[in-house]
Amino acid sequence: MDKFETFTGVAAPMPLVNIDTDMIIPKEFLKTIKRTGLGVHAFDEMRYDRQGNEIPDFVLNQPAYRNASVLVAGDNFGCGSSREHAPWALADFGIKVVVSTSFADIFFNNCFKNGMLPIVLPQEQVDILMKDAEKGENARQTVDLEAQTITTSDGEVIPFEVDAFRKHCLLNGLDDIGLTMEKVSSIEAFEKQSAAARPWV
Structure with a gap:
């Protein structure tokens, strides 16, 4: 998984509420287990x-x-059925951050596991970002995960909260496999100890 770095990019306004995972990626595109190629079918x-x-x-x-x-979205983004293809499709399209007042839990967790940052903000701050996004491609927003801020095209800085462990994983590009590989020396030591203690296994 790529490291999440500070970037400045175009923000798209999508004020619809209750955008569910079937709207993000319809069921007929769930046949693949590849994370690439789904962006063309997003929404x-x-x-x-x-x-x-x-x-x-x-x-x-x-x-x-x-x-x-x-993506600056309406309330309850990513609701509906559980499908990891939803964040896959968004990420493959090029979306790195989704901002909303609330997310469905499974979608929220899957975003972090796939290198995307879901940001929860109060409605009044989402409204500021939504209005800024409506200005078009010349109004770019800057997302700084280290500082935990979003800066609008007019320079207004909006802070956000993120779980410290999930922040660490995104900044260092660590998915579940990456986290496991960080412990590879301990795993190998345990396997050697176990093999010596129980050679018959």
Whole structure:
């Protein structure tokens, strides 16, 4: 998993509430176990019509937001069924941060495991970021995980909270496998000790 570094990018406004995982990545795209290739299908039913043509009014189809890396969303983002493909699809599209007043627990946890940062803020601060995002691609927001701040295009700094352990994992690019590999010397020592103590196993 890549390390999460400070970046400045386009923020896309998506004020809809209760965006569920089926809206993020419809069930017909869950056949793969690969984390790549799903970005083109993110928000598929909102992005494309039945003939596969882009719907111009959808925010991520608009020229200003095609390269968005921050998503400023409505309340209860990522609700619905549990599917790790949802953060996979967003990450593959290029989204690094999702801001909302609340997230579904499973989606929230899956974001961290896949290198994305979900940020929970009060409604009034989400409104500030949403309004800033509505300015288009020239209004870029800066996310600094180390300092735990989002800076708007006008220079307004909004602090956010994040669990210390999850922050450590993102900053160092550690998913569950990476965390395990940090303990590889202890694991090897235990295996040698166990083999010596129980050679018949």
